[in-house]
Amino acid sequence: MGKQGKLSGKVAWISGATSGIGEATARLFASEGAAVVVVGRRIGLGRTLAKELTASGGLATAVACDVGSEREVRDSIRQAVARFGRLDILVNNAGMVHVQFLHEYTVKEWDRVMDVNLKSMFLATKHALPHLRRAGGGTIVNVGSISSFVGQAKTPVYTTTKHAILGLTKSIALDYAADNIRCNCVCPGITDTPMLREHLNTQPDPDEALRQRLRRVPLAVALTPLDIARGILYLASPDSAGITGTTLVIDAGYITAAEWDSQPVADRRARPAAVKASNSRRARRSPSKRKPRQ
Numbered sequence: 001m002g003k004q005g006k007l008s009g010k011v012a013w014i015s016g017a018t019s020g021i022g023e024a025t026a027r028l029f030a031s032e033g034a035a036v037v038v039v040g041r042r043i044g045l046g047r048t049l050a051k052e053l054t055a056s057g058g059l060a061t062a063v064a065c066d067v068g069s070e071r072e073v074r075d076s077i078r079q080a081v082a083r084f085g086r087l088d089i090l091v092n093n094a095g096m097v098h099v100q101f102l103h104e105y106t107v108k109e110w111d112r113v114m115d116v117n118l119k120s121m122f123l124a125t126k127h128a129l130p131h132l133r134r135a136g137g138g139t140i141v142n143v144g145s146i147s148s149f150v151g152q153a154k155t156p157v158y159t160t161t162k163h164a165i166l167g168l169t170k171s172i173a174l175d176y177a178a179d180n181i182r183c184n185c186v187c188p189g190i191t192d193t194p195m196l197r198e199h200l201n202t203q204p205d206p207d208e209a210l211r212q213r214l215r216r217v218p219l220a221v222a223l224t225p226l227d228i229a230r231g232i233l234y235l236a237s238p239d240s241a242g243i244t245g246t247t248l249v250i251d252a253g254y255i256t257a258a259e260w261d262s263q264p265v266a267d268r269r270a271r272p273a274a275v276k277a278s279n280s281r282r283a284r285r286s287p288s289k290r291k292p293r294q
Helices: 020-031 043-055 070-084 107-134 156-175 194-200 206-214 225-236 263-285
Strands: 011-015 035-040 059-064 089-092 138-143 181-188 247-250
Touching (some): 011 070, 020 035, 020 225, 035 070, 059 070, 070 107, 089 225, 107 156
Parallel strands (some): 011 089, 089 138
16 A cells, blocks of 8 residues: 555556656655656666665656657556556656757757657656546646746757647646646746756856846746655545646746846845844844843
């Protein structure tokens, strides 16, 4: 028996689950009682995670899968059902970024990002549908991005895929509502994941590049993978019953404003600590004006 929680008795297939948002989602789902299928190309990492989740009282298995391959996606879903007997939740999280100007792309490079970020969702949904129907319905959560709404320099194919995910999510929600299948999208902002670091490492000074990006974020913070996983859990669980075809933006306010500089926010946050320290030093220097007790 797995743990008791919001997803008790449910089986979840999660792509890109060996690191970042996918890994955080797998951990959170397992803690909420789901049997988790850890899907990814890096099977060693997947098996390590599955063993860890199992050792902590959860149910998990790892499946090697290139999500751009229909055969491998189909087989991974079949393995999930063979292992746990059903399928209730599909989390299409796998993604990649390729930083380059459009005119520098080869067709192969363009197609690879399209396959991983977008075609994978088509394939997983296609092959999961019979099992979701057999289970009496289910939930699909697609992972988009703030780049689903705005452009981003030197990432034309990534941005294209993320915009397309919004349309795909709405189409799935409409076409399969009669099967009691809900489909929604989570759009993360700047989240400290290996993929973000990969992107930043194309810059001359990655740390400075991150600081500059965070100055455009009203809350002035980089999100954690767990921040996003909590949103995915909400949309995958009964807590969001009745919600389908929508998008949950988790971005610390990034796309709220056209222009923003968060440095004043950071300054205000630092000020209370500085004032407290200053007052403490002043108290030590100033003689007490209180009368001694009698």
